[in-house]
Amino acid sequence: MSDAVKLFKAPIRLEYTIPAGRATSRFCRGLASGRLYGQRCPECKKVNVPPRGACPTCGVPTEEEVLLPDSGTITTFCIINIAFAAQALELPYACASILLDGADSTLFHLIQEVPVAEIRMGMRVRAVWAENKLASLEAIRHFKPTGEPDALASIEGHF
Amino acid sequence: MRDVAVISFSQLLVDKAEANDAELVMPVVREALGRAGLQKQDIGFTCSGSSDFLTGMPFSFVGALDAVGPWPPIEESHVEMDGAWALYEAWVRLQHGDIDTALVYAFGRSTLGPIEDILALQLDPYYEAPMWPDATSLAALQARALLDSGRLSDSDKKKATAEPPKIVDGAAAVVLASGDRARKLCSRPAFISGIDHRIESHLLGVRDLSHSVSTEIAAKHAGCFEKSPTFAELHAPYSAQELILCDALKLDKQVTINPSGGAQNNNAVMVAGLIRIGEAATRVSNREADCALAHASSGPCLQQNLICMLEARA
Structure with missing residues (x-):
């Protein structure tokens, strides 16, 4: 069929204003002041970060705020080698799940200031904070190695 | 069953x-x-x-x-x-x-x-959604079709409106x-004696908007017409839709419609239908009724309808 219409434009744009929620709002306000807050579950006592206001294991409200250090251990990571549309960083770079000291769930962030080939599970890392801290995870520019010995044993069960 | x-x-x-x-x-x-x-x-x-x-x-x-x-x-x-x-x-x-x-x-x-625009995205993607008809305008088309059907009494004509519901x-x-x-x-317990749901065409233009045929069929298969509900919780965000539903369900004047207040004052989209079932069940469980009807709707202009009959049993 030579006259088949193969394409027409039907643009869709919707704007939303989304409250982050109570737990995420507290977490983001903490980030803006250079602090990382998790929440402890009243039942299983695990500390979840970032907190969502509910323990994903027990399904109960989590209210107790726990101030966490900005250091932790890499539980798993990936190296990005392929260019993509929204890419903001020079290739190759690495993202990692980081188990903050005192937390029971991991935080996702960038690992920089180290050749990607040296990044490994168990590596100790610390947050590098932005000078102008927004109320978002962008308040942390990235994590970098601390140079401490690896701590593979501390992340057992998290990879 | x-x-x-x-x-x-x-x-x-x-x-x-x-x-x-x-x-x-x-x-x-x-x-x-x-x-x-x-x-x-x-x-x-x-x-x-x-x-x-x-x-x-x-x-x-x-x-x-x-x-x-x-x-x-x-x-x-x-x-x-x-x-x-x-x-x-x-x-x-x-x-x-x-x-x-x-x-x-x-x-x-x-x-x-923008809920009125968001709801437009459930329409046919080629002929309807690109026009961005807002939900209330579509409900007004339905109210107009009902008014023009000639089936309404003078008092019901006043109710056949498409006032936007309060969104919560x-x-x-x-x-x-x-x-x-x-x-x-x-x-x-409020036992489910019958439950059924039916859907009508995606295209508004092929439907008779003044009738809800899908509600009628779902009601038949849910056993609605053999029961005598005391209450009917109808998920009708617009008052004209309530008239269409009462007609399809053949509800007589003895049936109390929406004792909870219905969805017109509290339209929590995606939730309001389940609330109708919960409200009807609660009235059975707390002995206000032996039998109650719950209705839920989805899609534009009552496109999809679900009927759930609830009753007490010995």
């Missing part, structure tokens, strides 16, 4: 939620489980209804699962529809016979985006249990 009953219900409606989805869902899930005397590990199947279009976030229903604590992993499903259809799926799942309990919940933060955020949860388990957990 296996006997299945609504044994508890909880709802939360707020003008504008500050909570995230999990925070919104958690109180109703906890209250519904608490009223049933159950804990999360007692639930055989969990099913939810919501729409990612309301929050503008993909997989928002996965985030809401934190509210039920899905670890160790649970048997779970989701419908991108009003929670009434999640209840239907849970009812079907209970018919398999290997589990006795199910948790159904619905949530919707309907106030985050909300969540609701229902616990279902089968047969003896329902009787053990609840002093007067």
Whole structure:
């Protein structure tokens, strides 16, 4: 069929204003002041970060705020080698799940200031904070190695 | 068919939620489980209804699962529809016979985006959605069709309007249990004597908007016309739709319509239909009725309709 219409434009744009929620709002306000807050579950006592206001294991409200250090251990990571549309960083770079000291769930962030080939599970890392801290995870520019010995044993069960 | 009953219900409606989805869902899930005397590990199947279009976030229903604590992993499903259809799926799942309990919940933060435009995206994507007809204008087309049908009395003509409903955020949860388990957990379970849902064409132009044929067929298959409900909870965001539904359901003047206030003053999108079932079941359980009708709708101009008949049994 030579006259088949193969394409027409039907643009869709919707704007939303989304409250982050109570737990995420507290977490983001903490980030803006250079602090990382998790929440402890009243039942299983695990500390979840970032907190969502509910323990994903027990399904109960989590209210107790726990101030966490900005250091932790890499539980798993990936190296990005392929260019993509929204890419903001020079290739190759690495993202990692980081188990903050005192937390029971991991935080996702960038690992920089180290050749990607040296990044490994168990590596100790610390947050590098932005000078102008927004109320978002962008308040942390990235994590970098601390140079401490690896701590593979501390992340057992998290990879 | 296996006997299945609504044994508890909880709802939360707020003008504008500050909570995230999990925070919104958690109180109703906890209250519904608490009223049933159950804990999360007692639930055989969990099913939810919501729409990612309301929050503008993909997989928002996965985030809401934190509210039920899905670890160790649970048997779970989701419908991108009003929670009434999640209840239907849970009812079907209970018919398999290997589990006795199910948790159904619905949530919707309907106030985050332009709801009148968001609802346009459920229309036919080639001929209707690109025109962006807002939900209230479509409801007005339906009200006009009803007025022009010549079937309305003068007093009903005044009710055939398409005043936009008040949009709110909300969540609701229902616990279902089968047969003896329902009787053990609840002093007067609201048994589902019939439940059915039907859908009409995607294209508004091929439908007779002044009639709800899908409601009529669903009602027939749910056994509605052999029962005498005391109450009918109708999910009609627009008052003209209530007239169309009463007509399709052949409800006489003795039936009290929407004792809860209905969805016109509290339209929590994706939740309001499940609330109708919960409200009707509550009136059976607290002895206000021996039989009650609940209706849920989805899609533009009553495109899809679900009828759930609830009754007390000895």
